[in-house]
Amino acid sequence: MTVDEGVPERNRVHAELAHATPVSSRVMASWQRSEDYGIPLDAVEPVFTGTEDLGSLFFQCGNEVLTDLHRTLADEPVSLMLTDADGVVLSRLSGDRGLLRALDDVHLAPGFAYSERMVGTNGLGLALADRVPTLVRADQHYAQSLCSFTCAAVPILEPESGRLEGSVNLTTWSRTSSELLLALARSAASNTTALMMARSHGRHPRRTPRGQIFRVEVPRLEPGSGTLHDLSPEWNAAVRTAQTAMSSARVVAAIGEPGSGRATALAQAARHAFPRDRILSAAAPAPTDVSTWLGLWTPEVGKDHTAVIVRDVDMLPGWVAERLRDLVARDPHPDAFPFAVTAERFADIPPALAELVDTVVSVPTLRDRPDDITALARHIARRVRGRDVEFTPAARRALRGFDWPGNVDQLTRVVGDCAGRADVIDIGALPPEILAGSTRHLSRIEAFERGEIVRVLSDGTPTMAQAARELGMSRATLYRKVSQYDIGLARGR
DSSP: OOTTTTSOTTOHHHHHHHHHSOOOHHHHHHHHHHHHHTOOSSOOOOEEOOOOOOOSHHHHHHHHHHHHHHHHSTTSSEEEEEEETTOBEEEEEOSOHHHHHHHHHTTOSTTEEOOHHHHSSOHHHHHHHHTSOEEEOGGGSSSGGGTTEEEEEEEEEOTTTOOEEEEEEEEEETTSOOTTHHHHHHHHHHHHHHHHHHHOTTOOOOOOOOOOSEEEEOSOOOTTOOOOOSOOHHHHHHHHHHHHHHHTTOOEEEEOOTTSSHHHHHHHHHHHHOTTSEEEEEEOOOGGGHHHHHHHHGGGTTOTTEEEEEEOGGGSOHHHHHHHHHHHHTOOSTTOOOEEEEESOGGGSOHHHHTTOOEEEEOOOGGGOTHHHHHHHHHHHHHHHSSOOEEOHHHHHHHHHSOOTTHHHHHHHHHHHHHTTOSEEOGGGSOHHHHTOOOTTSOHHHHHHHHHHHHHHHSSOOOHHHHHHHHTSOHHHHHHHHHHTTOOOOTTO
16 A cells, blocks of 8 residues: 555645654544544634533542642643543643643643544544554644644543543643653553442442533535435424525524424524535533633634524523623624524523524424434434444334434434444334333333333234233233233234
């Protein structure tokens, strides 16, 4: 293979580097992925997600190990970081103020996501992508703004399940000797894993981290990108209404239940109305992150070819809503930038923003558009697996028969988990609560019981006697519960 194979064609800087010095195939593959993701060469655009819950066993053990190591390296020009599995920096320690300022300039700081998909080739991003210890030196980074650093990172796996928890990352100046950097990162990761193992008994599972506070989307293709167009008339009507309003420079509010796809509808509308614009999507932050959140993305408001969507504005403090109103109202000319918000109810939108809204779009819940469930499930599974995943007829019926109180967000979690464990999604792969179907009039225990009965009766079509034995009840009791829960039976049982 020639040196140029696998190197992004437009990236002449990286091509010259590959000729001048040996570059591993992993780094070259990462460069190619970075180009495919559309990462800019001159600067990084990391996502700010805010601070995750820091009570997990992984964070406590990792932070303790890095704190001890920091005492030894306090006078050295090195920064010690702990990240989660998505590359979000959870903590950062360094005694070198100059290095800290430089890291702040590229947003390599707590709360920012530094995955390969977000900022291109970098130490911690490549370590998480490949799940192996990684050293990325100087101009091996994809973005030129990172070329003044050398980064060593080691992924950390949960000792018992093998689940990726995050990484230990050590960063120093590129001019500083990096011979021991990866060895130190390996040692810190090993000590973290050992400490997690020693303290793992009796601990609760990690809580789900908070979602993104903002991201910037530009009109580019990337692996797994794309959206569905052939959905229900109810969904398409909501998108068309928002698109028409945005095209006329009207401020739009998408109203509906959380997880129903309010921001997605607005983003699709903006992409149709302004196909060449980038979309800046921001969600209400935790109270402790408000100042950082405002300073991070509001300077982009009003720039050319930028559509702005602010999600969950009903969660914003009043003074923040007033700040946003002033930013939007300062540019009242007819070609004003597209601006839209989401909330559960219009009445809950802060008055400062409500007065700006020209058009209200009601986004239907997933249970009100059951024809979308199968199409969305296939789309979600394809994004997880990178190819089409088959759903059996029984699984499709179960998905369509469920109420989905968490809407598309819940469907995404359920299908994503199933697609990661099976090549064909059958009814046995679905959680019991999904098999319970409509649960509006059932208690949680009843819904679980109904789901278990459906699962057993659908698994290989057993006889009622066999199903009763597996469920630990008499056949008469099973028949009574089948009638009570209105469970349909195949003939011959």
